[in-house]
Amino acid sequence: MQNRNISDIIEQYLKSILAEASQIEIKRSEVADQFDCVPSQINYVIKTRFTLQNGYLVESKRGGGGYIRIAKVDLISDPDILDEMIEYVGDSISETKAFQIIQTLYENDLLTHKEAHLVAAAIERSTLALSDNKLEDLIRAKIMSSILNRLRCADQ
Amino acid sequence: MQNRNISDIIEQYLKSILAEASQIEIKRSEVADQFDCVPSQINYVIKTRFTLQNGYLVESKRGGGGYIRIAKVDLISDPDILDEMIEYVGDSISETKAFQIIQTLYENDLLTHKEAHLVAAAIERSTLALSDNKLEDLIRAKIMSSILNRLRCADQ
DNA sequence: TTATAATAATAGTCAAAGTTAGTCAAACAA
DNA sequence: TTGTTTGACTAACTTTGACTATTATTATAA
Secondary structure (H helix, E strand, C coil), X not given: CCXXXXXXXXXXXXXXXXXXXXXXXXXXXXXXXXXXXXXXXHHHHHHHHCCCCCCEEEEEECCCCCEEEEEECCECCCCHHHHHHHHHXXXXXXXXXXXXXXXXXXXXXXXXXXXXXXXXXXXXXXXXXXXXXXXXXXXXXXXXXXXXXXXXXXXX | CCCCCHHHHHHHHHHHHHCCCCEEEECHHHHHHXXXXXXXXXXXXXXXXXXXXXXXXXXXXXCCCCEEEEEECCCCCCCHHHHHHHHHHCCCCCHXXXXXXXXXXXXXXXXXXXXXXXXXXXXXXXXXXXXXHHHHHHHHHHHHHHHHHHHHCCCC
């Protein structure tokens, strides 16, 4: 349970604040100063320990008044079905197979009727319409994976 | 959700007035004085936060008695705005601008919170993640257009 | 009085400078 | 090997001010 490195310490610090509030906003440089590390270390911590799979949503803004916002989200009780689908999608998927996945999501109440239509609109052939079919299937897979991943969140 | 910079503060001020009236008229120099900034800062705020894709119409007049008028547009009662948005998207759009559109659709109840998140997941940079930025903006535009079109038929 | 010119009073544009956060790969450590 | 640390470089957003454009008002000339 002891902290072995600075990343673990920062992770624990952020999670201790998140225990109080459901959402926090930090200034990257301030936290880096606080823990005497380079700013990009904060990115490393977030990328490795505050993923959506772990139940965190991260947003940020650059420039004056910039920030990094970390929000804790509730995950659906049974993520296995999503994991299987993401694996099935892999890095390439046809329109037909993607439609089947969307249908399954709808039947399992992970998507409403309208949501299913919107997702379908995003990935259908007539939308992507790339002359390179391989590339089209690849992009469709990226979109499907991202959406499946997002469905881990109970709310949102 | 604090204000982090003067632009955010001015944005919030203007939106708080707009919450009362559907349309407001301001004097650029007065608002600049009020918030102790240069007048062109007001232009920056308007240009980045009160565009049509943000759901606002802006008119102005120079010279004596000049003004800047900001009006809120109602997407639901004005379906033409969807067409204008599709036209605005064109065949290429950045992540930032697409996010603004999604935000506007959400604020006007054309998308639920979850639907907005799903659409965002489909078009965000980390999803499309193409080395070719031009192609990425092009595909994002195709998806956004398809989604906007789908929203024309209110219920599915 | 009327037309025109000058002046004042606005708002717009643009680019430089400033302030953040993100990426990526090399070096390092367990 | 795998995971961590570091820093140079990049990208995004904000602030500022000099310069420009437009409109209204006032002064001047015919």
